[in-house]
Amino acid sequence: MKDDDLNNAIEKLKIENIKMQHISKIGEGAWHNVYRIERNVEEDLVLRIRKKKAYGQLQAYKDIDLITEYESSKVYYHQANQCSFNICPSVFDYFHEESVVFTVESFMGKGKILQCLSHSEAFAIGEKLGEFFKVMHRKVPELQGFGNIIWNGKHLEGQKQQEASYIWQKDNDFYLSILNSLTTTDLTFNREIVVDKILNLIENRRKNQQKISLVNQDVTPENIIFHLDKVSLIDPFPRLDFDLKYAGYFVFCYKFLLPIYSNASRYQNHEYNKNSKILSRIADGFMKGYINDNVNLLKCLLDEYILWILLEAYEHYETLNKSELDPKTLQQMGDKEMIMNRLTLCLNELEKLSSPSLTK
Ligand SMILES: Nc1ncnc2c1ncn2[C@@H]1O[C@H](COP(=O)(O)OP(=O)(O)O)[C@@H](O)[C@H]1O
Ligand SMILES: [Mg+2]
Known part of the structure; x- marks a missing residue:
């Protein structure tokens, strides 16, 4: 992934005092590159930047599909957290425009493999x-x-x-x-x-x-x-x-x-x-x-x-x-x-x- 995507997302995030050294890549799935944002006072966050290519194919930008996907996650997280305290990220938001699509959410820790x-x-x-x-x-x-x-x-x-x-x-x-x-x-x-x-x-x-x-x-x-x-x-x-x-x-x-x-x-x-x-x-x-x-x-x-x-x-x-x-x-x-x-x-x-x- 180009660093442009990361810079672009950080600009859109509008979180103050975020320095690049507070950001590290922690994972990657088929659809997102995942970064941890370490913060001093508030909880750490995760930035999941959507890949432009998945399964080797360029993915067309379809806002309805993105809204569907991320709103569904939001509803799921909300209901899950009512059932079991903070089992899912308590912070969850997303941003979508043609140039960059990402979610920002609570960092849930590293866990055991x-x-x-x-x-x-x-x-x-x-x-x-x-x-x-x-x-x-x-x-x-x-x-x-x-x-x-x-x-x-x-x-x-x-x-x-x-x-x-x-x-x-x-x-x-x-x-x-x-x-x-x-x-x-x-x-x-x-x-x-x-x-x-x-x-x-x-x-x-x-x-x-x-x-x-x-x-x-x-x-x-x-x-x-x-x-x-x-x-x-x-x-x-x-x-x-x-x-x-x-x-x-x-x-x-x-x-x-x-x-x-x-x-x-x-x-x-x-x-x-x-x-x-x-x-x-x-x-x-x-x-x-x-x-x-x-x-x-x-x-x-x-x-x-x-x-x-x-x-x-x-x-x-x-x-x-x-x-x-x-x-x-x-x-x-x-x-x-x-x-x-x-x-x-x-x-x-x-x-x-x-x-x-x-x-x-
Ligand atoms: N909120 C989070 N807190 C901690 N680790 C995360 C979080 N979101 C993603 N990760 C890490 O990044 C990896 C890939 O993230 P994921 O959201 O599953 O990507 P994809 O949507 O491409 O499947 C996960 O397996 C996990 O290790
Ligand atoms: Mg996944």
Whole structure:
């Protein structure tokens, strides 16, 4: 990144007495270069300057998209901090114009890196996260609607405005439709047990409607700061969706998704496959914190885990059928061979979890 962007952002920030020696680069994700601003009296801040190129492609400036993204973060941080004191930045603002786009927010500390966590520390962190997400999911969101969050010119809302019970039945129908698609392919897997499992699961799921909550679709370790006494969450990707479904998503990410994505270039340097035991302990702690010994809830959460694997298998299959993969897909999922191998892992896991001996 050119220093011009940094100078430009600092000029726009209008914070007095900031010297360049108080500013240091502390991180980088796919979308932002991240700097810490050290201050004497007030709390340190973080400046996240938006990259002009992401996934190797120039990103067009679209103010509605930027407002949507950053206003969603603001709403998420606000609700999260009501649920757990300062779990997210308490300061959050953003600036956008064609020449420079940035956020300014509280510095949440450095935290421990994943591979340095002991298994008991990982479990304790997961438990804290589970307890937090339980409270977060229980809270009635300030936003109306369901699905992707959009800026309508005045405020944020969910893209779909329909009865929750209707959306719930559609959600269940969707899983049946992808099950049907997968079973009519030439893929090799034990259709009989998988179909049997998913049909039973959906029949039961329909009767247990979940609650629409403000959920986070990006819970990867890059967006969680692991302190030993507390956890901090940054860079959320919020959406309005069903509560237990997204508790299942957390477990799915930490037990299954992150390790199997380690070979894609986007995730290679994180070496999640090498740290799969630590990730798995975080997921175990999460389940304890979220479920709080409710056996029925645990069963429903594990059903959600299975449905995420079904969806992952379906998305891999769909991607494989495209004539050409775009650069973002290539970086995030890898080439067709990697995608095929991962699809096989998904189908194997699905079969394993559908096996009747497991559910007895
Ligand atoms: N508010 C913050 N406090 C402390 N560290 C942060 C903060 N925001 C970002 N970081 C650091 O910068 C890294 C990348 O930031 P992130 O906002 O996730 O970028 P991106 O939007 O590109 O994914 C994070 O993994 C974290 O290490
Ligand atoms: Mg991030």
